[in-house]
Amino acid sequence: MKLKHLVMLTALACAAHAHATDVEVLHYWTSGSEAKSVGQLQQIVKEDGFGWKDFAVAGGAGENAATALKTRVISGKPPTAAQIKGPSIQEWGKEGVLANIDEAAAAGKWDAALPKVVADIMKYKGHYVAAPVNVHRVNWVWANPEVLKKAGVNGVPATWDAFFEAADKIKKSGAIAIAHGGQPWQDATVFESVALGVGGTEFYKKAILQLDQKELTGPTMIKVFDTLARVKGYIDKDAAGRDWNLATAMVINGKAGFQFMGDWAKGEFSNAGKIPGRDYLCAAAPGTDKAYTFNVDSFAMFAQKDAAAKKGQIALANAIMNPKFQAIFNLNKGSIPVRSGVPRAKFDDCAIKSMDDMDATNKGGGLVPSFAHGMALASATQGAVVDVIAKFMNSNMSSKDAAAALAKAAKVK
Numbered sequence: 001m002k003l004k005h006l007v008m009l010t011a012l013a014c015a016a017h018a019h020a021t022d023v024e025v026l027h028y029w030t031s032g033s034e035a036k037s038v039g040q041l042q043q044i045v046k047e048d049g050f051g052w053k054d055f056a057v058a059g060g061a062g063e064n065a066a067t068a069l070k071t072r073v074i075s076g077k078p079p080t081a082a083q084i085k086g087p088s089i090q091e092w093g094k095e096g097v098l099a100n101i102d103e104a105a106a107a108g109k110w111d112a113a114l115p116k117v118v119a120d121i122m123k124y125k126g127h128y129v130a131a132p133v134n135v136h137r138v139n140w141v142w143a144n145p146e147v148l149k150k151a152g153v154n155g156v157p158a159t160w161d162a163f164f165e166a167a168d169k170i171k172k173s174g175a176i177a178i179a180h181g182g183q184p185w186q187d188a189t190v191f192e193s194v195a196l197g198v199g200g201t202e203f204y205k206k207a208i209l210q211l212d213q214k215e216l217t218g219p220t221m222i223k224v225f226d227t228l229a230r231v232k233g234y235i236d237k238d239a240a241g242r243d244w245n246l247a248t249a250m251v252i253n254g255k256a257g258f259q260f261m262g263d264w265a266k267g268e269f270s271n272a273g274k275i276p277g278r279d280y281l282c283a284a285a286p287g288t289d290k291a292y293t294f295n296v297d298s299f300a301m302f303a304q305k306d307a308a309a310k311k312g313q314i315a316l317a318n319a320i321m322n323p324k325f326q327a328i329f330n331l332n333k334g335s336i337p338v339r340s341g342v343p344r345a346k347f348d349d350c351a352i353k354s355m356d357d358m359d360a361t362n363k364g365g366g367l368v369p370s371f372a373h374g375m376a377l378a379s380a381t382q383g384a385v386v387d388v389i390a391k392f393m394n395s396n397m398s399s400k401d402a403a404a405a406l407a408k409a410a411k412v413k
């Protein structure tokens, strides 16, 4: 065989090998809009010449995915990347299993493109180990304007008092006032907005972020649980175990008036062809207009032995931070781009509000991490706190007992 042919054959073999390299990505994006969003990432990775091995684990907010990840890492077979965020990234960093992706970060100038608070979350001991995709805002309420109109409710209420008046009217009109899924993380999502709306940002910071024992059992926390108890009265009897996107569908279909949920719910409205302002309304949850609970989705990268796998991992990291990808992904997902340099033009009114409110709350001190979505507490503490809230939602526990239990849960490390 001539040398030229041999070189060509070797090149072909290498190319085939590159195609055969899969990036295995663990995620929990399984609703219609979520699957569409992650499909965009899949496409770019494939265009870059890598295979995509989908490791999707259903279950809102990723509790099941976290368990699956642990099993895989313990058995010595970590995926290329896993959708984890916030303090969990540091927890995995401490286990010594994450990959250094500074190469991608330097080439893509991530330090300049990301807010410092986000860049810090993506680094372990000063090195990038994760890549962020978006910013979700959690303290939203979604509404169906037709349901509101039929009940004689004029727009989305801005205070809790006005909210309960509106909820009464909707209930009377025969519709369900609040669409909810009785799952612990959804309970915690509602609690978070209630705590922020009833207590304000300073209370949220002290009680939830600093876990101040006095605040956790004080009169404001009692009021928060009292308000949450009232919320319970407007949820239908079939809520137990319902997935969040099915609750969103109840608002989309006009069965229910409101849903308290982060803006991944917007992804479902968009996926159903609905237009904000016309078919649905978005507003900050009552009393939280000057606050913003942020939730940044990211992919942590796990150390790979194989050189080709490492290449695939860097390609994946590059794809995630690509401005074009961040635009298309977030248009489908309901979130906003996490990086600078993505034009606003294509985003809808709710997304623009999210962008503006994020800027304003960043300046005004109201920008806080969402604890319900893994951005604030150690995972063990978060788990214990969420358990108390879920127990409160599913029993006749008094507000005082709930506050005491919360204070105890806050000590779990």
Ligand code: GAL
Pocket (backbone or CB within 6 Å): 028, 029, 034, 059, 060, 061, 062, 136, 244, 264, 295, 296, 297, 373
């Ligand atoms: C959040 C996550 C979102 C969305 C939602 C429902 O925690 O940040 O991207 O997937 O859960 O699963």
